[in-house]
Amino acid sequence: MKGGYKLSEKILELNNITKIYEDNTVIKNLNLYVRKNEFITLLGPSGCGKTTTLRLIGGFETPTSGKIYFEGKDITNLPPYQRKVNTVFQKYALFPHLNVFENIAFGLRIKKVSEGEIQTRVKNMLSLVNLDGFEKREISSLSGGQQQRVAIARALVNEPDVLLLDEPLGALDLKLRKEMQTELKKMQQSLGITFIFVTHDQEEALTMSDTVVVMNEGVIQQIGRPEDIYNEPKNAFIADFIGESNIIDGIMLEDFLVEIFGVKFKCVDKGFDNNEPVDVVIRPEDITLSRENNGKIEGYIENVIFKGVHYEMTVNTKNYTFKIHSTKMEPKGTRVYLDVEPDNIHIMKKVR
Incomplete structure (x- = not known):
């Protein structure tokens, strides 16, 4: 209904x-x-x-x-x-x-x-x-x-x-x-x-x-x-056409565990080969930022745009520039660490 x-x-x-x-x-x-x-x-x-x-x-x-x-x-x-x-x-x-x-x-x-x-x-x-x-x-x-x-x-x-x-x-x-x-x-x-x-x-x-x-x-x-x-x-x-997404190269180490740029993240996906290259999709609003080193992906705020209901920030890491949406603004140049909850990580097979 x-x-x-x-x-x-x-x-x-x-x-x-x-x-x-x-x-x-x-x-x-x-x-x-x-x-x-x-x-x-x-x-x-x-x-x-x-x-x-x-x-x-x-x-x-x-x-x-x-x-x-x-x-x-x-x-x-x-x-x-x-x-x-x-x-x-x-x-x-x-x-x-x-x-x-x-x-x-x-x-x-x-x-x-x-x-x-x-x-x-x-x-x-x-x-x-x-x-x-x-x-x-x-x-x-x-x-x-x-x-x-x-x-x-x-x-x-x-x-x-x-x-x-x-x-x-x-x-x-x-x-x-x-x-x-x-x-x-x-x-x-x-x-x-x-x-x-x-x-x-x-x-x-x-x-x-x-x-x-x-x-x-x-x-x-x-x-x-x-x-x-x-x-x-x-x-x-x-993922790219519907809304905005960060689409990143990853390695599916085993069921429920993916590696992104050398950092391990728990996820909810399974059924892939161990160590299989995959596309990892993360929506901008699903990434959390911390100024404290939490062992996750490190980067710095490259740009900040106010969008009315949220701030759109780009975070430059040595491997990838992430787009992030947040109601809390971090100043340009701030060093931050990126984390994502398992439910917000989407794994898909690479198109060969």
Whole structure:
């Protein structure tokens, strides 16, 4: 149970999806399912294949190979208008010659819905997106955030089972973007429909999602809850891409014991070969500093930046420059010793 509603059985399934443009393989044998009522986010850097995946789900692209199923039915070759999905694009694609009401009503008029029902459904949508009283406004008179709400209302008024959102917050300023993250999540929970959201913004994905799908170079790297993606990254790419990380060469001496730059640290990982070279991932906020020699890694404060809720410090050791986040500031030039609790050390195999 999450967010006051229950995630249910799968509604959408992508089986062995590959998409090739000329000689460029954008999606490589992708397998993914999405559950009813789920807020799932496709996250990754530019060019990783997340928007292509969304367009395949929406019917705007056809896979080179593989199948797409909606509630068990093969929809691989169905056009967009025959799918129970609607899309909100980054650039909104609103009609400048139509007012707010008619923009939202457009899809209903195409379906020849009765005027009475159009009036009711559009007004309900305006209320849902906090635009009561905006019916007669021209699109050009709206702010970016208001235009985004109109685009969402236009998609939702058609009552899709799945709403696809392709970086819809990308054009908003930071404050409005954060407000809309909260609004979108509330909207999704109150409607109880499936949202599939695309973003390259890690914080956005962690804030809004039930499930995060991390992609890189057309391949799914990890699927999991935001907490698991952040705290238990499966490889160095994810650790580096999701938040900030110190990724260090280490030696796994034995189960639960790793060596970093000649210093031994207890950890919670096992199953590696004795003396196996590994990548050690430590988040900046998980490192503690001491001015007293505790036998751990020695260094000095190279730089200090105040970030509002914490200080960001870089600590120069003879082998590596660590990034550290702390609510306590140590002056530049201070000699310090770095320590980490076992639970905060993440060990992963090196990619060969």
